Amino acid sequence: MAESAIGSVLGNVSTLAVQETTFLCGVNLEVGFLKDELQRLKSYLKSADAKRRSGDELVATWVxxxxxAAYEAENAIEAADYMEKRNRLKKGFMGAISRYARLPSDLITLHTIGxxxxxxxxxxxxxxxxxxxxKINLDTSDVEKVHIEDEYPQDYGTMHQNFEDINLVGFGDEYKxxxxxxxxxxxxxTLSVVSIVAMGGAGKTTLARKVYTSSSVKQHFEATSWVTVSQKFKGIDLLKDIMKQIMGSRDESIAKMNEYEVGKEIHDFLLQKRYLVVLDDVWETDTWDQINKRVKAFPDATNGSRVLLTTRKEDVANHVQMPTYVHHLKKLDEVKSWELFSCxxxxxxKRSVIRDVDEFEKLGRKLAKKCDGLPLALAILGGYLSKNLNAQIWYDILSDWPSTKNGxxxxxxxxxxxxxxxxHYFRACFLYLAAFPEDYIISVSCLIELWIAESLVPHTQKHILEETARNYVTELAQRSLVQVLNRSRAHGWIERIRIHDILHDWCTEEARQDGFLNAIEKTAGQATASSSSDNLISYRLSFQTLIDQTLPATPNVRSLLGFKLESVSLPKLRFLRVLCIEKSTLQDFSSVIGGCIHLxxxxxxxxxSVTLPSSIGKLLYLQTIDIRNTILLSLVPNSLWDIPTLRHVYLDSEIKCSPTAPARSVRLQPKELQSFVLDLAPVGADFRFHDLMIFLGQMNQLTTFSLSMYNNIPAEVVNIFDNMPHLVDISLYKFDVLHMLHAGFPQSIRRLHLHxxxxxxxxxxxxxxxxxxxELLLSGYKGQTMCCSSQGFxxxxxxxxxxxxxxxxRMEEATMxxxxHLSLWRCFKMSxxxxxxxxxxSLGHLQLCYMPQISEDDITRKELQQKGCEVETRG
Incomplete structure (x- = not known):
């Protein structure tokens, strides 16, 4: 996507320090010239795009x-900017010289840049x-909006639809x-199977997930797990995923277990429990056999345990050697199709602002009928038309409707x-979803950090980058281009999404043809970094299932993503902007990463086994560092805290900080830090917690703060929030004794977890x-009485x-x-x-966990249930 490339480059170059200096020997004048030329080229792209899509290979090469050229220009400009940033951070005599004069090495660098x-x-x-x-013409018409204006107030109220319930329209009877x-x-x-069978896009997963999350299912089964099987799966990976869900095991505790060990652990755990296992998107008839081939992981204790299976193939449903009920999910009839489409x-x-609703309904019913009862088609077309409430557009689509098969x-x-x-920013963000494996559950926060690192989110006056990006996610959900898995109750925003297989395939193909991103899913020896067109260079690569090799990549690659890679080495990538590796073993990481100055x-x-080198402090553009659940062999280098651009820092899973970290906080640079997550391993008596307090005290832009310590957190931590007016999310684990809570919690806080x-x-x-x-989670209050006042909470x-x-x-009237949702855990003295x-x-759900003293005959419990409150017990 050349428009995306030029847009991101222009946005990035505008923020660089190279614009602010008079010491770069004319380089800043050249930067201005390049910006003007790239802006002029951008105006030709709309005219070129139509020719490129019609199959004109010469135009495709030109684009x-x-x-x-845009990326090469950015690399050159940023090299000059990097030199300027590096010199500003130098201390002492050499720092003074480099700020007011030019060292010989700088002159050589500037000559090369020029x-x-x-x-x-x-x-x-x-x-x-x-x-x-x-014959590509200049096109200055139809200038795109840079960002999405807010369509609704930010207090997520009734106007924000429940996408999950809407997608279930038409399946109410089948759900029951x-x-x-x-x-x-x-x-x-006896252990038996319920299978949902239908073609792609028919709503199998949506229906299964609604069933899986229903209160009656959650209360009936003592252990539940959901795994997506898909076309490419390993039995051991499915079993480990199931084990983590039902037993709460952490990754590191099962990473080295073999298939037999995992299967036996699952078997022993489930032997006395009624359980439900969901296998979503099963393609092969022997899938169930494969995950049970070495040991019978799923016992039949004749207690009503179940397997729920979704598949496109009827022979898969019929092959399972257990009692089986096969449910053929039918296409929606005309009435239900219209119900989903109109939602x-x-x-x-929106109906209240439409002049002639009847005309839209008349056209809409005809369009809904054209979708042949497929929920995915109805949802996507409906989402598109909701953004184009123009009767002529609706009529044109109906007139031009293709008389082709569903695909x-x-x-x-x-x-x-x-x-x-x-x-074009928005389109690039959507195509970026192809970087994730099929059926991958995507954390929206992690996705947004990737988008921002790629400069795919434009700067606006009204919103910070993260807010604009969340608007993008909401818009994609409203258009049904992503499936919403859950929202944050505290914030209202979407927390996790996935993309339907059909959309994922389309995104993957479009991204590859555009030269935007190449997703490689081959095994060792077959992978290639080339794009589908020989004249396109892939600047973004996503690898899956590679084994024992150096990742193949061209030297100009800007983004490298990898999922479940076994023992791979990173090539030297001078211009790398994004490195995202998950559940993999990396070789030679520390020797490569220090040279990725653009990261x-x-x-x-x-x-x-990851080592963070001290050279990480050279990454002066680093915005996000996330090493959660990673085995870190080294201390976190103090040089990390000198990086001026840090926005999000996630150092959990028992990260080892040096005893003085961050002792250099007196000259701390990252004033824009928004998220800080720190999980400290056991530390010695010489750990300078006072330095950590100084460090945190300077972080007045923080919105998210999480601190977990193996040793107890000192009580004075609660005093640091006075200088953090933007905090909305605080998690503290754990204190020993808190005599009283500090009254200085910021008024902006929406979620508080305090242990x-x-x-x-x-x-x-x-x-x-x-x-x-x-949202409030509290642990450890030892007083005998507690009072919630009127108008409180x-x-x-x-x-x-x-x-x-x-x-x-005691609860006074009008409190809370x-x-x-109210959860009570291990409050044993509450009889x-x-x-x-x-x-x-508003109380609709009460959860009682490990509280056997509250019987089913409790008077308040009975009255709550009579009022419609759902009461759930565990343990």
């Missing part, structure tokens, strides 16, 4: 040359000459039938919806005054109390008016539920 810029200028001139020969087959105790009590295309909050119909709908995305994002999650062995004073009088608090929706010794819990719960108007 790729523009992208190459020569490179001249080469790029010649290349751009040749591109302009080619435009004339190819399948739930009944799973939980009915009168049915076969997407004409939602209730081509889906491709045409997808292409139309993709082209309708508001701008914006470093994410190594679930990896083995202590002992909290001596009632925490509620302090916490109930926080006006924005939505005005926005609290979720409350979890763990190991409270409270005997009396929005509380929906009966407080009567005040009956006066909470």
């Amino acid at each position: 790729s040359q523009i992208r190459d 020569a490179e810029i001249q080469r790029v200028k010649r290349k751009i001139n040749e591109i302009f000459d080619s435009a004339n020969r190819l 039938e399948i739930v009944g087959k799973l939980v009915d105790k009168k049915e076969n009590i 997407k295309a004409l939602p209730s909050y 081509q119909m889906m491709r045409d709908i997808l292409a139309r919806s993709y082209k309708d995305l508001p701008n 914006r994002l470093l994410r190594l999650t679930g990896c083995d 202590a062995n002992v909290i001596k004073q009632d925490p509620m009088p302090i916490l109930e005054k926080l006006p924005c608090l939505v 005005p926005r609290l929706q979720e409350l979890a109390l763990d190991r409270f010794s409270t005997e009396v819990w 008016p929005k509380l929906f 009966e539920l407080p009567v005040g719960l009956l006066h909470l108007p």
Whole structure:
């Protein structure tokens, strides 16, 4: 995507320090010239795009040359900027010289940069000459919006649809039938299978997930797990995933277990439990046999345990050697098709502003009928049309409707919806989803950090980058281009998404043809970094299932992503901007990473034996470092804290910090730090916690803060929040004794998790005054009484109390008016539920965990159930 390349380069170059100096010997003038030339080239691209898509290979080559030139220009400009940043950070005598004069090494670097810029200028001139020969015209019409304006208020209220419920439209009866087959105790009590069979896009996974998350299923089964099988799977990986879900095992505890060991652990754990295992998207008839081939992992204790299976193939459903109920998911009829389509295309909050709703309904019913009962087609087309409430557009689509099979119909709908995305930034963000494996559950926060590191999110005056990116995710969900798996109750925003297989295949092909990204899913010896077109260079590569080799990549690669790679080595990639490796073993990492001076994002999650070199401090553009669940062999270098651009730092899974870290915080640079997650391994007595407090005290832009310590957190940590007015998310684990809570929690806080062995004073009088608090988890209060005052906790929706010794819990009227979910864990001295719960108007779900003293005959419990509150017990 050449437009994306030029847009990101122009946005990035505008922020570089090279613009601010007068010491770069004319380089800053050349930078201005390159910006103007790239802006002019961008105006030719719309005219060229139509010719490229029609199959004109010469134009396709020309477009790729523009992208190459843009990236080469950025590399040269950033090299100059890097030199300037590095000199500003130098200390002492040499630092003074480098700021007011030029060292010989700097002059050599500037000469090299100047020569490179001249080469790029010649290349751009040749591109302009080619435009004339190819008859590509300047196009200044239809200027794209840079960003999405807010369509709704940021307080996520009723206008924001529940996408999961909408996608279930038309399947209500089938939902009830399948739930009944799973939980009915009168049915076969032996281990049996319920299979949902239908073609791609028919709604199998949506229906199965709604069944899986239903309250009746959750209460009926003592252990549940969901795994997506897909076309490429390993039995050992599925079993490990199931084990983690049902037993809560961490990655490192099972990483070295073989298939027999994992299977036996699962068998022994499930032997006395009623369980449900969901196998989503099964392709092969022998899948069940493969995951049970060495040991019978899933025992039949004749207690009503079940397997729920979804597949496109009926022979897969019939092959399982167990009692099987096969449910053929039918296409939606005309009435249900219109119901789903209208929820997407004409939602209730938009109908009031449409002049002639009847005309849209008439056209919409005809369009819905054309989708042949496929929920995915109905949802995507409806999402597209909801953004184009123009009767002529609807009529034109109906007139031009392709008379082809479902596969081509889906491709045409997808292409139309993709082209309708508001701008090239947005289209690039959507195509970026091809970087993830099929059926991958995507963390929205991690995705946004990738988008920002790639400069795919534009700077705007109204919003910080993360806010704009979250608007993008919401828009993609409204258009049904991604599936929403869950939202944050505290913030309202979407937390996890996945992309349907059909959309993933389309994105992968489009990204490869565009030269935007190449996803490689071959085994060792077969992988190649070349794109589908010989004249395109892949600047972004995503690898999966490679074994024992150096990752193949061209020297100009800007982004490298890898998933479940076994023993791979990184090549030297001078211009790398993004390195994201998950659940892999890396060789020679420390010797390569220090030279990647352009790096914006470093994410190594679930990896083995990683060493962070001291040279990491040279990565002066680094925005995100994420090494969660990774085995780190080294201390975290102090040089990390000198990086001025850090926005998100995740150092958990028992990270080892040096005793003085971050002792150099007195000259700390990363003032824009927004997320800070630190999980400290056991530390010695010489750990300078005071330095950590100084470090944190300077972080006045933080929005997310999480601190976990093997040794107890000193009580004075609660005093550091006075200087953090933007904090919305705090997690602290764990204190030894807190005599009382500090009243200085920021008023902006929406989620607070606080664990202590002992909290001596009632925490509620302090916490109930926080006006924005939505989610609260507290552990360790040892007082006998607790009081929640009238008007307290005005926005609290979720409350979890763990190991409270409270005997009396008083709740005044009008307290916690929005509380929906209450969890009580191990509050053994609470012999009966407080009567005040009956006066909470919004309470809909009560969870009692390891509280056998609260019987089913508890009066308050019975009355809550009579009012419609769902009561769930565990342990």
